[in-house]
Amino acid sequence: MTVRFAVTGLVASDLAASLAFYRRLGLVFPEGAEDQPHVEAALPGGLVLALDTEETIRSFLPGWQPPVGGGRVSLAFRCDSPAEVDARYEELVAVGHHGELKPWDAFWGQRYAVVHDPDGNEVALFAPLPVRGE
Structure with a gap:
């Protein structure tokens, strides 16, 4: 079995603002992504940039808090x-x-x-x- 790096995930405190930022850099997210808890943009070479809301992370890690600093x-x-x-x-x-x-x-x-x-x-x-x- 081969392990491959495939996804970079970011947690967004304001998903709409993050989508606007990364769209300005040319990334393509699905229409209506602002209303989703998890969205992905395909990157060259088969990689993916994933954005999750803080609420999504807390749904499976209830004590999660954003890093400080x-x-x-x-x-x-x-x-x-x-x-x-x-x-x-x-x-x-x-x-x-x-x-x-x-x-x-x-x-x-x-x-x-x-x-x-x-x-x-x-x-x-x-x-x-x-x-x-x-």
Whole structure:
């Protein structure tokens, strides 16, 4: 038997806000997902991003409480270009999401920025920088 990584799950305190955030990054969730206790978006390579409401988690873990102290997980979205990193960052900050790190040309060769989703999870936006001479 082979074990494969297949799903990243996030707990959403406000599912509608989380869906709006991740839809702005291009993820596709079913229509009417805002009214569901558990929703999934297919990702490239066969992976899945699952969002559950806090109530859903408490339905099988009655004592569950959100972690204290900020972000719970870190995700990274690859953009098509450095300019798209800037545009997505500005778009998300403009609608009220916390910009943790403004876009910059990182020494490891990427345009890189970090925003927080509605639950404080870090979401990195990145794109490879052009190689000098290209």
